Structures are given as structure tokens and as C-alpha cells.
Amino acid sequence: MNFDTGHLVIGPITHGVVRCAVSVHQALASIGEQHPLARLDNPDADIPTDVQQCGLVHMHVTDRLFGRTPAAAAHALRTTVRRLGRPISITLHDIPQPSDGAAMLARVEFYRQAASCAVGIAVSSGHEATLLAEHVDADLKPAIVPLMIERYPVARPAPIAERTVGVLGFLYPGKGHIETLEALRDLPPAVGFVALGAPSPGHEDLARELHAAAASSGRPCEVTGFLVDAELRARASQVTVPVAYHRHMSASGSINSWIAVRRKPLVPRTPYTEELDARSPGMVQLHDNDERALRTAIAHAVENPSSTWLDASTVPSPSPSDVALAYAELLRTWSR
Known part of the structure; x- marks a missing residue:
């Protein structure tokens, strides 16, 4: 049976971009x-025949899924496209930006090459489209399909005496774990810190750094390691104060994971979070993008934990069906 469109997803199922791609499918x-x-699991694996026979193949792409360096990733992506022998469309994730530092130029070249392989391009936010124009290619006009926000019937737990402040997602530099832990310094040591996730490969030292920083002030600290979906939802509902102080976000599945279990996370005011708040008002608690404002916001939420919960009737946007309808139209257009 021939299909107009197939989906090729490369990378481990624990990776956020891979999980996004599977959710879209x-x-x-x-x-x-x-x-x-x-x-x-990797770009060298055999591609099933049914996908190779599709008129169009859609891929979700970030350099880190294709190689250890942007140059190696670009080679692997080009090889994959040649092996497919079919037109491809792509959703680009983790768009290069100045915070990439010395790696930025090499990452920009990867994204330029990725864009040149595709008959259609999507990104997950207007902010990502701006980054793409500013740093990769001003002539690219990607479609914008925001990350879906799912909803789960999570019951609000009974209040408990122990208060915790949590960050959700993989640990890596810039995700905001250390900054969030340091923002607790004016709070009683009994207020614990929880990292819901595991260190990204190569960043295991961050877990040790968190434990050492917490121990110096006598504060409880837990790094849970990887959590399957049901465990993550349960633990996310138990945290007193959900925080997403990501330093360089252009789109954020972590914020959406908090919202999916009715939590209203504290987030810094950035182009992306303002875009999210405009699209789906009231889902997050915005504060100024500095550590003093973060400390103030956390202290207020620790004293007022009800402020971190969304009403059960709240409907965030976009829903999975909204995202599916948007992609269905794009894929039909790109396959013509």
C-alpha cells in the first residue's frame, strides 16, 4: 500500500524531539x-520499505540527534536523505542562537544544510521562526505549529507539610536547575529541591553539583533520574512549586509537561513565554527574567501553593488535535 506521507524519526525515545515527533504521529x-x-535509534539503521515508498517523508530534526558534532550530523542527515530517495519535509528544533557560544557557527551550517534538503519547513514557535531568519537564512519562511499541550486527569494532592521546588526535564547547562536551587537561599532549609529527570549524556556532573550546593545549606535535594510518563505526571503533581527557568528557550516541552498535569509553572518573561501566554492565557506565571524576580516568585508560591494549580476546567492551546490538523494540511500541501 502506498501512502502520500511517511514519518522517519531518528534518535532515542527518551529524547524530547523524538517524543515530540512520535506524539505528532x-x-x-x-x-x-x-x-x-x-x-x-541512529541514522545508520535500515529504513523500512513502507516509509521509503511514500511520496513525502517528514522528519523532526536537531543536530544532536544525527551526530556528535554539527558537521558529522550534517553528513549523516544528507546521507539519510539520499538513502530515502524521496522528498522530505522537516520540523526544525533547537534553532541556533548566540547562547550556543563557540558552537553556534557550526550549528548554523547544519541548519542551513537541513533546510536546503527540504520541500517544507516547520518550527514550533514564532520566536524560533525569528531565530531562523536572524541566524540561519532570512529567506526561509517556515510554518509555525506550536507544541501540543496534552491534558491528563491528575488529582490535586492533599496539602503536606514538606514544601519542594521542582524543575522538570533533562539536566544540562542552561536549563536553570542551578539557578533555581540558588534562588531558594532565602527560604528555610526544609524547603527541598527536586529535579524531575536525568542528566543529559555528558552532563552527569550537574547532578553532583546540585547535591553539593544543596548539602552546603542543609537543603534536601533529589535528582530522580529518568521517569516514565506515568511516574513523571505523578511526581509533577506532588511538587509544591513548579519552575521552568530555562535560560535560552525557543520552545519548551517542559513547560507544556507542567501544564498537562494542571500545574501553573513559574517562567521568566521571554519572547517565547510571552508568545505562549498570548496564545493560551493564564497557563503560566510570568516573572521578570532575572534571579531576583525568580527568588521573589518562588517565595510567594511557596507561601501560596494554590497559585501553582490550574482550574480543572482550563483548556490549554493547542491541543493534540489542533496540532494534528495543522500538520495534516501542511503535509498535504508539501506532498503536492
């Missing part, structure tokens, strides 16, 4: 769009 299936999906 599942959402498409839920509205009746039956597309074959192939998920490969």
Missing part, C-alpha cells in the same frame, strides 16, 4: 491520518 492517527512511521 499519534495525534495525526487520532484524526484518521494513517501514515507509516519508522523510528530508528
